[in-house]
Amino acid sequence: MKRRFLRQIPMTLPLLFAMVVLFAIFVGPAKYLKLSNIMNVIVQCTSGVGIVALASFLAICSTGVDLSLGGIVSLSGMLTAKLLTWDVPLLSGLREQSPALLLALAVLASIATGALVGSLNGLILSRTNIPSFIITLGTYKICETLSRVIADGTTVRVNGNAAFEFIGGGSLLNVQQIVKQGARQSVRTVGVLPVSVLILFFLYLVFSIVMKRTRFGTYVYAIGGNYDAAELSGIDTRRTRFRAFLLGGMIAAVTGIIMTSRLTAASASNGLGLEFDGIAAAVVGGAAMTGGRSTPWRTLIGAFIISVLRNGFNMIGMSNSLQMIAIGAVLIFVVAVDAARNRR
Amino acid sequence: MSDTILEVRNICKDFPGVRALEDVSFDLKRGEVHILLGENGAGKSTLMKVLTGVYHPEKGEIFLNGKEVRFETPRDAQLMRIAIIFQEFNLAPNLTVAQNIYLGREPLKRGGLIDRQKLNRDARAILDFLKADIDPSARVEALGVAHQQLVEVAKALSIDSEILIMDEPTATLSEKEINTLFDTIRSLQSRGVSIIYISHRLQEVKLIGNRITVLRDGRTVGTRDAANAELDDLIRMMVGREIKRRRIREKNTARDGFALEVSHLSQGKLLKDISLNVRRGEIVGLAGLVGSGRTELAQAVYGVTRRDAGEVSICGKPVANPTPMKCIRQKMGFISESRKEFGLALNLPIRVNITHAGLRTIFPSGIVDVKKERKIAEEFRKKLRMATPDVERDVKALSGGTQQKVVLAKWLSTDSEFLVFDEPTRGIDVGAKEEIHNMIVDLAERGVGILMISSDLPEVLTLSDRIYVMREGRIVREIDHEGVMQEEVIAYATGGAAT
Numbered sequence: 054m055k056r057r058f059l060r061q062i063p064m065t066l067p068l069l070f071a072m073v074v075l076f077a078i079f080v081g082p083a084k085y086l087k088l089s090n091i092m093n094v095i096v097q098c099t100s101g102v103g104i105v106a107l108a109s110f111l112a113i114c115s116t117g118v119d120l121s122l123g124g125i126v127s128l129s130g131m132l133t134a135k136l137l138t139w140d141v142p143l144l145s146g147l148r149e150q151s152p153a154l155l156l157a158l159a160v161l162a163s164i165a166t167g168a169l170v171g172s173l174n175g176l177i178l179s180r181t182n183i184p185s186f187i188i189t190l191g192t193y194k195i196c197e198t199l200s201r202v203i204a205d206g207t208t209v210r211v212n213g214n215a216a217f218e219f220i221g222g223g224s225l226l227n228v229q230q231i232v233k234q235g236a237r238q239s240v241r242t243v244g245v246l247p248v249s250v251l252i253l254f255f256l257y258l259v260f261s262i263v264m265k266r267t268r269f270g271t272y273v274y275a276i277g278g279n280y281d282a283a284e285l286s287g288i289d290t291r292r293t294r295f296r297a298f299l300l301g302g303m304i305a306a307v308t309g310i311i312m313t314s315r316l317t318a319a320s321a322s323n324g325l326g327l328e329f330d331g332i333a334a335a336v337v338g339g340a341a342m343t344g345g346r347s348t349p350w351r352t353l354i355g356a357f358i359i360s361v362l363r364n365g366f367n368m369i370g371m372s373n374s375l376q377m378i379a380i381g382a383v384l385i386f387v388v389a390v391d392a393a394r395n396r397r
Numbered sequence: 398m399s400d401t402i403l404e405v406r407n408i409c410k411d412f413p414g415v416r417a418l419e420d421v422s423f424d425l426k427r428g429e430v431h432i433l434l435g436e437n438g439a440g441k442s443t444l445m446k447v448l449t450g451v452y453h454p455e456k457g458e459i460f461l462n463g464k465e466v467r468f469e470t471p472r473d474a475q476l477m478r479i480a481i482i483f484q485e486f487n488l489a490p491n492l493t494v495a496q497n498i499y500l501g502r503e504p505l506k507r508g509g510l511i512d513r514q515k516l517n518r519d520a521r522a523i524l525d526f527l528k529a530d531i532d533p534s535a536r537v538e539a540l541g542v543a544h545q546q547l548v549e550v551a552k553a554l555s556i557d558s559e560i561l562i563m564d565e566p567t568a569t570l571s572e573k574e575i576n577t578l579f580d581t582i583r584s585l586q587s588r589g590v591s592i593i594y595i596s597h598r599l600q601e602v603k604l605i606g607n608r609i610t611v612l613r614d615g616r617t618v619g620t621r622d623a624a625n626a627e628l629d630d631l632i633r634m635m636v637g638r639e640i641k642r643r644r645i646r647e648k649n650t651a652r653d654g655f656a657l658e659v660s661h662l663s664q665g666k667l668l669k670d671i672s673l674n675v676r677r678g679e680i681v682g683l684a685g686l687v688g689s690g691r692t693e694l695a696q697a698v699y700g701v702t703r704r705d706a707g708e709v710s711i712c713g714k715p716v717a718n719p720t721p722m723k724c725i726r727q728k729m730g731f732i733s734e735s736r737k738e739f740g741l742a743l744n745l746p747i748r749v750n751i752t753h754a755g756l757r758t759i760f761p762s763g764i765v766d767v768k769k770e771r772k773i774a775e776e777f778r779k780k781l782r783m784a785t786p787d788v789e790r791d792v793k794a795l796s797g798g799t800q801q802k803v804v805l806a807k808w809l810s811t812d813s814e815f816l817v818f819d820e821p822t823r824g825i826d827v828g829a830k831e832e833i834h835n836m837i838v839d840l841a842e843r844g845v846g847i848l849m850i851s852s853d854l855p856e857v858l859t860l861s862d863r864i865y866v867m868r869e870g871r872i873v874r875e876i877d878h879e880g881v882m883q884e885e886v887i888a889y890a891t892g893g894a895a896t
Contacts, residue, residue, distance in 0.1 A: 262510070266510040266511050266513070267509060267510060267511060268503050268505070268509075268511065271492070271496060271500070271503060271511065272501075274489065274491055274492055274496075275489045275492055275496075275500055277489075277491065278489030278490055278491040278492055279487065279488060279489040279490065281487060282486075282487035282488055282489050282497075282500070283489065283500070283501075285471050285487050286487075286500040286501040287472050287475065287501040287502075288500065288501045345489065345491040346491060
């Protein structure tokens with residue numbers, strides 16, 4: 054019984070732990086393990102790869118891949134900013150009279166856009182034989198371009214909207230921390246229950262249940278495990294794959310909103326590239342590109358591994374390009390170890 | 398007990414260029430185990446796919462409980478309580494046993510979540526009935542083949558099947574597992590389930606069957622009661638008495654020197670202490686049933702798989718740690734069984750495919766000369782009479798027979814001195830078959846040593862100078878062509894004769 058429990062712990066968890074220990078040694082434990090840095094990693098993960106990884110996992114688990122996620126993050130983030138700041142009579146009026154309603158409208162419109170792109174992916178996928186790689190590459194470009202058109206060459210800033218900023222920057226619980234800088238001391242506020250992180254955990258909790266305890270989840274795994282068997286068992290494989298991409302689009306839109314809120318600005322390049330980080334996180338977490346492997350929680354560990362790497366390399370002072378090389382190497386290493394283990 | 402549950406009348410099924418089933422009729426009685434016996438390619442599996450809605454017959458009727466039925470999809474057949482267990486199992490390896498048994502029919506709790514307790518409990522009940530010691534919450538990939546098969550049986554039972562079709566269920570099982578399977582079949586029978594059991598293993602059909610229907614070349618030859626069926630009689634029905642052995646070759650063209658020498662080759666459970674040789678200019682047939690280790694032997698020689706022990710020499714030179722590359726350099730060629738999987742690049746034109754294996758010898762400089770390539774391809778097109786107007790067509794557009802000729806041309810362009818043919822004429826029409834036979838004879842007369850694996854007995858008998866018969870990973874008999882009868886080969890291959 055104990056053995057079995059041990060075997061269920063993914064090997065990525067000790068890897069994550071080892072990385073934290075290593076960085077703590079290199080950076081200096083006092084600086085690295087400071088509460089503000091820990092929360093920083095978690096928030097960065099959330100507004101970056103953290104939630105997108107869940108969408109990547111859904112697509113990969115159902116034997117696909119979703120490259121449009123980065124484009125959806127960009128477009129939905131841009132749309133949120135634009136709707137909140139656009140100077141057209143209708144929206145300006147609403148901004149004056151009922152800012153809460155405008156905020157709800159902007160958030161819903163963004164998520165609906167994500168759902169639209171996701172369902173477009175899913176629809177083409179279920180009606181044609183085009184591989185998801187190609188379909189989502191196309192929709193990625195469409196989203197990116199739409200985002201650039203809306204941005205019109207500038208960064209769309211959202212200033213002075215406290216309610217909106219609360220989504221990505223607010224926290225339900227704060228602690229005061231004394232920061233020493235040379236001889237000076239100052240007090241800094243660190244949020245320990247950030248709203249965005251709560252959203253992340255809520256989404257992972259929901260999808261953990263969905264994957265484990267619902268028919269949809271079981272069918273996603275079945276499709277990834279043996280497509281023919283799923284079909285012969287009477288599973289509507291097309292509908293299942295459609296739904297996986299639809300949900301993926303909505304999840305990516307949430308990231309777009311959080312990202313814009315945290316930065317209080319949207320630029321068309323926001324989020325681009327996250328689709329590959331998401332795939333990397335899912336794969337590091339244990340997903341197989343052939344589908345049917347891993348779980349949402351394992352994917353989250355994968356996302357944290359990538360975020361911890363980024364943050365750690367930053368603190369060491371490693372240049373951005375070197376970071377990319379190191380992350381690529383870690384990805385290949387983890388997958389190679391996993392492949393070797395599976396071969397026994 | 399004696400009423401008929403399923404009746405099949407005059408079923409015909411065509412595939413492009415081939416009539417797979419012609420006027421096939423048989424009936425299944427309630428609670429019986431009805432064996433469908435026949436050689437590879439006799440049409441057994443096609444018939445089963447017609448019965449489960451995978452294929453749609455051109456002609457003929459199916460009656461279930463006296464009513465005519467028509468299956469459009471496998472789902473339709475399932476709803477009529479017909480279940481099939483294919484040779485390659487249809488299970489999702491990453492899901493649990495219980496999830497697989499009830500895939501697509503999960504019990505739900507109020508609120509839409511899956512009721513896992515009920516799922517595992519129901520699965521447990523079915524597995525208990527089958528006396529299967531399998532944990533319902535274990536993943537299928539952690540199970541052995543025999544247990545996976547039991548999961549398939551459980552899945553079939555869970556939809557309350559009246560008719561269960563098993564396609565060569567013992568092909569991958571050990572002796573002990575086969576006995577367990579037979580116990581399972583008997584307990585299903587006592588439950589009133591009718592079973593169609595496809596097999597080509599003669600030993601087991603009398604053990605488990607009530608009646609036996611023999612198929613040959615897509616037709617029903619006859620039905621016998623298992624109790625008083627004679628083994629010799631069944632063999633004759635499978636092979637067909639009227640086929641006359643006609644020797645294509647005038648003379649044995651074997652020369653001095655060996656194209657292949659294998660001594661004491663072993664590989665795990667698949668190949669056991671195999672020794673054989675092929676002389677230059679000789680055609681050696683390798684007979685045996687599917688799964689007897691013939692293809693595995695060829696792959697071990699060619700370096701596709703690793704061998705545990707034994708020596709292999711190709712054209713007089715020992716080849717240690719073989720790889721396909723090394724073998725090609727020793728002038729060996731391997732014309733594989735599944736031309737789609739291993740033999741051809743389907744999306745490329747004939748011209749490119751033909752020179753694929755010989756690029757190194759044809760273009761020693763490393764630069765491909767398209768004109769020269771086209772000239773070579775055109776030569777082969779004419780010589781092998783390929784049914785295509787030009788060599789720029791993609792291979793996927795060609796018929797099976799023409800594809801096989803392209804594979805042949807590919808190896809002929811390499812100046813090989815030893816060639817292995819794995820099922821050279823499977824699934825191709827009679828005309829193309831004869832041309833390929835002539836080509837093989839031609840090669841032998843030019844001094845090429847040939848090892849031919851074939852399940853087509855007349856083919857082995859008419860072409861070979863010598864024949865090795867394999868069974869369960871061993872060579873059980875070596876026969877000079879002159880003294881051989883078809884029945885003798887079958888008897889050795891199936892274990893019907895003492896060895």
